[in-house]
Amino acid sequence: MRALSAVNKYILRYKWHFLGGVLFVALSTLLAIFPAQIVRYAFDLVGEGIDLYYLYEGTQAQSGVYELFGRNVLLYGILILTMALLRGIFLFFMRQTLIVMSRLIENDQKNEIYQHYQSLPLSFYRRHSTGDLMSRISEDVGRVRMYVGPALMYFMQLVILFVLIVPLMFMVNVKLTIYTLLPLPILSVSIFYVNNLIERKSDEIQRSLASMTTFVQEAFSGIRVLKSFVREEDSHRQFSVASDNYKDKSLSLNFVNSLFFPLILFLVGLSTIVTVWIGGQEVIRGTITTGSIAEFLIYVNLLTWPVTALGWTSSLVQRAQASQARINEFLDQKTDIVSRQNLELDIKGDIVFDHVSFTYPDTGIQALRDVSFRIHPGETLAVIGNTGAGKSTVAALLSRLYDVSSGSIKVDGVDVRDLSLSSLREQIGYVPQDVFLFSDSIRNNINFGLENPTEERMLQAAKDANVYENIIRFPEGFDTKLGERGITLSGGQKQRVSIARALVKEPKILILDDALSAVDTNTENAILSALQRIMHNRTSLIISHRVSSVKLADQILVLDDGVIVQHGTHEALMQDTDGLYRALYERQLQSEEV
Known part of the structure; x- marks a missing residue:
């Protein structure tokens, strides 16, 4: 993370975006947790309401039980819908602060790098290829943006969710909490390795695409030479080789991507099955209610994406660190062509x-x-x-x-x-x-x-x-x-x-x-x-x-x-x-x- 400390000045520059983003992450997370507890009360209310309804069967009180039950369910439904609406609003503002901040930082960093490039002497350009300069101002800056935007956002979501949800789950039932959370670390580690594989293959595709683009650019720039030496067929054969290489790498990436979501769904489904199985046993023992199982299922679904994103964001941070180190390598180079006294002179020409x-x-x-x-x-x-x-x-x-x-x-x-x-x-x-x-x-x-x-x-x-x-x-x-x-x-x-x-x-x-x-x-x-x-x-x-x-x-x-x-x-x-x-x-x- 040492290299990424260079990004802190940008985050400080947009501190109000960052602090606003933290606030909206916290509010949206809270509004995701409260409905789970309301659902638990609603499930328990349904069970109790049905029992009371049949208990007072044939009496005048039965209709009163039905009306009370209906009003409470409607109230819970309105509360859940209201919280969902508010959460959607806060999620919108969360992205409008943190993601917008990442885009602003990306823009500032590109401008800084470009301005710094222009200040460097010609010897710098003789040592480095144009492609290398371009990749650092485009691809590397893009990877750093993913760190200051999505990676920070999802990491904060995960931290706040864990801090708030896990204690609530332990308060309800310790055994069910342990079994429910057990598949999640496996999910995170699996995503980390699969995502690294995807990113590695993506890099290979980018290099293949860059090679093919360079070949096409040179071919079209030198089209006069190409035609005068009648090398069109040879040029097409070389392009076909480069194109086939790009196709093979793209298909390989597509195969890995095809495994990505089934893996997530399998581990999420496993966690859900464990929750229902262990929760059902606890209900039979009388330690929890059916509403608690519903609450746990919501918690599992709330934790699934942030835990999944933990593996993804870990990979993003690693790549951002490597990219920022490459950016710092050039930013740390200073020009030796500087004016000692910065004198302004109306030149005569001696x-x-x-x-x-x-x-x-x-x-x-x-x-x-x-x-x-x-x-x-x-x-x-x-x-x-x-x-x-x-x-x-x-x-x-x-x-x-x-x-x-x-x-x-x-x-x-x-x-x-x-x-x-x-x-x-x-x-x-x-x-x-x-x-x-x-x-x-x-x-x-x-x-x-x-x-x-x-x-x-x-x-x-x-x-x-x-x-x-x-x-x-x-x-x-x-x-x-x-x-x-x-x-x-x-x-x-x-x-x-x-x-x-x-x-x-x-x-x-x-x-x-x-x-x-x-x-x-x-x-x-x-x-x-x-x-x-x-x-x-x-x-x-x-x-x-x-x-x-x-x-x-x-x-x-x-x-x-x-x-x-x-x-x-x-x-x-x-x-x-x-x-x-x-x-x-x-x-x-x-x-x-x-």
């Missing part, structure tokens, strides 16, 4: 990398080694190099998606670790290497970084990114809905929409991380021409493996295996016949000619 080295914390790969350079306000620096040279790492460190391992990065003379994260990132327009578009309209994708976007800024950004003409050709224009990850668009169109998304912010610092890799030469030249105007008097960082993309740069930085090997203008670097830059230039020139 960027200095001072002996920066960086090693990725999750892989241990050293991406940069003793990198130093400066970009003056309004200048454009191009970073070029082979794949894996550390180019994208420069962009990630400047945006402070990671922190340097050693050295420092300063913007306008202030260490980025002292700046407010939101202030820094809001003033940076970042076009990542791996373009990601949301399943939304093109309009909303371009305006993603703005709180109050204007139509003029959006249209100008689309024109500057050379994607305006493509968009207006769509039937719905800027309101065209994109498929998952922007599958509706071509690779080049996705890149240009991503560029427009960065440009519409009118950022102080513009970072293009291999943003033109998916466009043809003519489109690249058109975008570069538009960017020449945009980058005027704006600090820009162009990262590319293509020499043609760095024409507009004032300075070019050549990286190789995380180390600066060359630094200068295009003309100066071309004069170094043995340099990496010239080798890249000639190799790419030959490729274009071919």
Whole structure:
């Protein structure tokens, strides 16, 4: 239960729901017990009334006995119906407090986890799969909800029932009470083991379903590749295997579920038979009345579901504890990307990398080694190099998606670790290497970084990114809905929409991380021409493996295996016949000619 102590703060937050639920559980339980005693009086009254009726047979008093008997039975009936009605009302309020509380806690916990996820650094996401993150915010939170809702509710019912009913039963007859209660622990233990079996099989079904869903999602996301390689039949065979696996596990669970209720009914019936058998013997001995047997039968039925639920709730608590431990594992992880002074700065764009080295914390790969350079306000620096040279790492460190391992990065003379994260990132327009578009309209994708976007800024950004003409050709224009990850668009169109998304912010610092890799030469030249105007008097960082993309740069930085090997203008670097830059230039020139 140690892990579940993390839920206490939510219960305290909704303490009035919880206390109200306890009150309504107690009231509904009391109104379930009183009718049992009334039934006992009614049964005894029936027996006594029949005896008196025949005792006064043939006399005038017989009709008086009949009337009195009828009034009393009617009174008892009205009392039982009234209590049943009141109990129904209190049961309604019991669920409206405790179950509603569990839903509110579920909502708060999901929001807290999601907000915490967003605060964690990129290294966290590199270590954990998306499926794992999703399961903790959905399935695990759902299991915790079952603990703070149904499990607590039924456990309180059981405790109150036992505290109130068992002493009443012992007061009537000790022997009958012991025999009546004997099958109930067997029922609870049996339900516990059967429910664990059901839950285990349910988990297997969920994993099978998740595997099948992932396969289908990948198949439909990669439908172009699937069709181009004519792998439809093979894909269908794989889906059939996954589907059959899910079917077999579902049938196995259905078999266990089929045993669940017969087991309950058998043990409840056994308890009822024992009550009637032993109770009948006690009636013959004269120690109890027939009304007591009826009272005991009601008590047995009242105790049956809570005792049954005890095995179920025990399993729920176990699963909730395991789920909350998984949730706590992520909630206990804190981001190391925090601002030391939280300074707000209106950025001019003077960027200095001072002996920066960086090693990725999750892989241990050293991406940069003793990198130093400066970009003056309004200048454009191009970073070029082979794949894996550390180019994208420069962009990630400047945006402070990671922190340097050693050295420092300063913007306008202030260490980025002292700046407010939101202030820094809001003033940076970042076009990542791996373009990601949301399943939304093109309009909303371009305006993603703005709180109050204007139509003029959006249209100008689309024109500057050379994607305006493509968009207006769509039937719905800027309101065209994109498929998952922007599958509706071509690779080049996705890149240009991503560029427009960065440009519409009118950022102080513009970072293009291999943003033109998916466009043809003519489109690249058109975008570069538009960017020449945009980058005027704006600090820009162009990262590319293509020499043609760095024409507009004032300075070019050549990286190789995380180390600066060359630094200068295009003309100066071309004069170094043995340099990496010239080798890249000639190799790419030959490729274009071919």
